Amino acid sequence: MSQAASAPAPGLERLSLNTATTKRWTLAEAVAGCTAAGIAGIGLWRDRVAEAGLDGAARLVREAGLTVTSLCRGGFFTGPDAADAAEDNRRAVDEAAALGTDTLILVCGGLPTGSKDLPAARRSVADGIAALAPYAEAHGVRLAIEPLHPMFCADRAVVSTLGQAIDLADEAGHGTGVVVDTYHVWWDPEVERQIARAGAAGMIHAFQVCDWLLPLPADVLLGRGHVGDGAIDIPRLARLVAEAGYQGWTEVEIFNQEVWDTPGEKTLRTLTERHRAYLAAAEKDPSPWR
């Protein structure tokens, strides 16, 4: 029942498990798994929190001494009912505060059903974030806008590049920032410049990692892999965020049926091995990478 921070294992000081990676685990199982594996951070999805109940979830992670590195997710500003979305987003802010995390990740929504008006959808997103930002700030929560890979533009997020996300965060103010997720940004010819820009503005609120696997599966949502298994030079991106001044957590978020079908303990062994192999050095040594 310690309230002290759980001691991370050597080399894992900044590793956080996003619960989407161990989809079949309950929150209690994920918390126990992290403790056993020497992982001190956990990123929570709202569905897992809801299952455990908000108070119960907050108690679980607190008593285990874990840091809640982020809550996923608010957003979806482009649906038919903006008022509904706004209310749900304020609830997400409340939940983040209750769970003791300062970071709420926003997945902003795709084109509204039946619409092809991308500029209008993007304006809805800007309006939605701007309306939410003061509420979040008042509750001690930073909004983190997540640009999603452009292949999700139609159905999940019309925020498609890091540069666009930074522009939106700039416009919203009130401590709003961005998520750098290797899967979503690795292809971008601007990534080096935009990571530096976000870092200089103190806007990198979260760093998430997973790899790009080929071939892409149908519907492409589940094509993510363990760090090192795909096409992305993840150490390079980790060094870029470190050079940009980011000193926060490295959250592993993998959507992949095969990973989900693997026992959680085994998945966490892979996570910790890969973290030591690919990320620990970049986190410790933010010297220029070439």
Next chain:
Amino acid sequence: MSQAASAPAPGLERLSLNTATTKRWTLAEAVAGCTAAGIAGIGLWRDRVAEAGLDGAARLVREAGLTVTSLCRGGFFTGPDAADAAEDNRRAVDEAAALGTDTLILVCGGLPTGSKDLPAARRSVADGIAALAPYAEAHGVRLAIEPLHPMFCADRAVVSTLGQAIDLADEAGHGTGVVVDTYHVWWDPEVERQIARAGAAGMIHAFQVCDWLLPLPADVLLGRGHVGDGAIDIPRLARLVAEAGYQGWTEVEIFNQEVWDTPGEKTLRTLTERHRAYLAAAEKDPSPWR
């Protein structure tokens, strides 16, 4: 045996069939199909040309009075043997000249097998294009760099945005330009600005259209649809290229198993209907769109 230009049907003055759309047709069948449908332009793939033989292919389209709007494709600069690629690309330039088209489309290649060094792959592409451009110019052929959707970055093209393609074309000089393909660029928050930039530089060498269908199929190559069937506001993009000064062809290139399984005549009926419904107005009236 007329050598005069084939008379296009009203409203189809700028419509071109890319032969990838009617994959099961031989070149002779595609040429006959275009003539019957009142389509005056044809974009050729090198495999169809090779089947017919270069001289035979050139004669076929010339005798039908069709304009060859582009040849697909050169490129693939990132493979293990740069000399091989360079030789094949010079051959593609020769073929374009022999076929009477002034436009060779370049699909630049993904990450080399086993490599995660995206900046190096992008440098290989820049070097490859710069080496090819004077040869193309000397043969009366304009290179057209095609940015591919970022979901193809790992395996097909490390050129991922229109802005990046324009930068590469700038660097290569010798008349090098870009392809604007709705499927590849529609998501880009910069698309309006970059189309204007390409137009101002006289760099829009080809405009290709097809639509974004959901859900994406496995491997995502074949997720393209007829104009109007998906998420893209294609008339908007057509107006943007028209406003940018583009007065060339609108080439329809659809990779889709269902379309390929449809009789070619029926596919061409759909093409011409959709062209009149979605594109003819934008082509004729380049007045500002809002």
